Amino acid sequence: TQLLEQSPQFLSIQEGENLTVYCNSSSVFSSLQWYRQEPGEGPVLLVTVVTGGEVKKLKRLTFQFGDARKDSSLHITAAQPGDTGLYLCAGVRGSARQLTFGSGTQLTVLP
Amino acid sequence: ETGVTQSPTHLIKTRGQQVTLRCSSQSGHNTVSWYQQALGQGPQFIFQYYREEENGRGNFPPRFSGLQFPNYSSELNVNALELDDSALYLCASSAGQQETQYFGPGTRLLVL
Numbered sequence: 001t002q003l004l005e006q007s008p009q010f011l012s013i014q015e016g017e018n019l020t021v022y023c024n025s026s027s028v029f030s031s032l033q034w035y036r037q038e039p040g041e042g043p044v045l046l047v048t049v050v051t052g053g054e055v056k057k058l059k060r061l062t063f064q065f066g067d068a069r070k071d072s073s074l075h076i077t078a079a080q081p082g083d084t085g086l087y088l089c090a091g092v093r094g095s096a097r098q099l100t101f102g103s104g105t106q107l108t109v110l111p
Numbered sequence: 112e113t114g115v116t117q118s119p120t121h122l123i124k125t126r127g128q129q130v131t132l133r134c135s136s137q138s139g140h141n142t143v144s145w146y147q148q149a150l151g152q153g154p155q156f157i158f159q160y161y162r163e164e165e166n167g168r169g170n171f172p173p174r175f176s177g178l179q180f181p182n183y184s185s186e187l188n189v190n191a192l193e194l195d196d197s198a199l200y201l202c203a204s205s206a207g208q209q210e211t212q213y214f215g216p217g218t219r220l221l222v223l
Binding site for chain 1: 115144146151152153154155156159167169201203205208209210211212213214215216217
C-alpha cells in the first residue's frame with residue numbers, strides 16, 4: 001500500500017516544455033526526499049526538504065514542501081532529454097529513517 | 112571510493128525455493144536498508160540493519176530475513192518464494208541511521 005500518491009503516473013513532453021509532478025499524503029513526515037531512477041540503476045537522491053513551506057532549487061528543478069509537511073511538488077523548467085527517468089518522492093520518518101516511497105512518475109522528454 | 116554493490120544482478124527461481132541476495136555497503140557506512148520494488152511501483156521498505164542488529168522492519172512476512180556482517184555487508188534471504196516476490200531488490204547503505212541512503216543497482220528476481 002502506497003501512502004504517498006504521485007501524479008501524474010506517466011508524462012511525455014517535448015524538449016523545452018515545463019512540467020510539475022505532485023506528491024501527496026495524508027501523513028506527516030519529518031522530511032521528504034526526491035529521487036530519480038534510471039533503468040538498471042537504483043534511485044539517486046536529488047534533494048531533501050525538511051521545513052514546511054521550504055523551496056529548494058537545483059538548476060532547472062524546483063522542489064517545494066507543503067506547509068503541513070504532507071505534500072510536495074517538483075517543477076522542471078525547460079525540460080531536456082537528459083531529464084528522462086522515474087521520479088520518486090519518499091517520506092522520511094522514524095528512528096530507522098524509514099523511507100516511504102510514492103509510486104513514481106515516469107517522465108519522457110522527447111527531443 | 113566504491114559505491115554500493117549488489118549480487119547477483121539477475122536471478123531466476125521457482126516457486127517454493129529459497130534465495131539469498133547480497134549487498135556490499137559503501138566504505139564507511141554501518142547501516143544497510145533493503146527495499147522491494149515491484150514493476151511499475153516505488154520501492155517498499157523491508158528492513159534495516161544497523162551495526163549487525165535489525166533496526167526497523169516494514170510490512171513483510173517472516174520468510175523475509177536478513178543478516179549484517181561485521182564488515183557491514185548484508186544479506187537478504189527469502190524462503191518459500193512466491194510468484195509475487197518477483198521484483199527488483201534494492202539495498203541502500205548510509206553512514207548512520209539518520210544519514211542519507213545511497214542505493215545499489217539492485218538484484219532483479221524472477222519467480223516462476
